[in-house]
Amino acid sequence: RTSSSCAVQWPLLLGGTMEELQDRGLAQEVVEELRIAERIAELSARAVGVDASHVEPPQLVRYTPGQFYKAHFDTHKEPDRLSSHMGEQRTHTLLVFLSDIPADDGSGCLHFPRLGLRVRPHAGAAVLWRNLHADGKVNQESLHEGEPTLRSEKMAMNVWLSDRPFTKELVEEGRRRKLRLAEEQAASELAQAAAKEDREEPLLVRKLREWGAAPAP
Known part of the structure; x- marks a missing residue:
């Protein structure tokens, strides 16, 4: 992987609910970011049919020309799931494109090699897929990669949904x-x-x- 990323502000990672954090007197820009994150969680959860508490903090991703993300699964590695917040597993990924990539600019596509599928980014479009089968096993066809562009910067947002709700205690x-x-x-x-x-x-x-x-x- 050569791309860069950062997580959007998230109430539980800051130590409380939205109401509790507002009472602390957070800066207005932080409050606005938290509200946007909440709205993203609501819309993403609705697309999958789960409660918004199952949504991880969204992750913004940036690729400069030539950068890539090699083929991988979005699931946390078993058995320890050290990349998880609380031992959860990611059931779905919603990838939202935030920029357009021209057809003549190399690739820049989201590529699913086992499906023979390439999706060219268009700002505002999104791709939703299952990371797990109903029995909890990894969906092998969800293997994917972010291919490099030649000239364009590529921006996207990852939204992951988990198999259990996030709570402050967990x-x-x-x-x-x-x-x-x-x-x-x-x-x-x-x-x-x-x-x-x-x-x-x-x-x-x-x-x-x-x-x-x-x-x-």
Whole structure:
């Protein structure tokens, strides 16, 4: 991936509901962004037939000429789902195009290689697809990529819908869970590095060091 992205402001990630955040005296531009995010969530949820609480914070994506996003799935990787907010899985993606890409400008398309399908961006158009089958398994045909343009800048917005509603409590628990998993992973990597160092050290030197007869490396 060579494109850049950023998440739109989202009430739960700021620590409360819209009403609670307004009471804190947030800047007007932040309040406006939050209202837009809420409206996006409502419309996206309506398209899929779920409650707006199932919608992640929208993500804005920018591609400059030559930038791309190689083929990937939008689902969080099992089993830990470390890229998730609270252990949820993404059931649907709604990709909204925010710019036009001329037909003579390379590609710039949204490409589904397993479907043989390319969608050229047009501002205001959107593509909705399922990331999961009804049994919870990844929809292999949802593999997709963002192809590069030659001259144009490409802008889009990702809206992901999850298999469970987002709540303040679950998001906070998810943060603690990810921190715990990251600490466990770091400890495991340190242990592996130490074990590798022991294996690479000459046996005689290691034994002498263990017996206190040789200086530590």
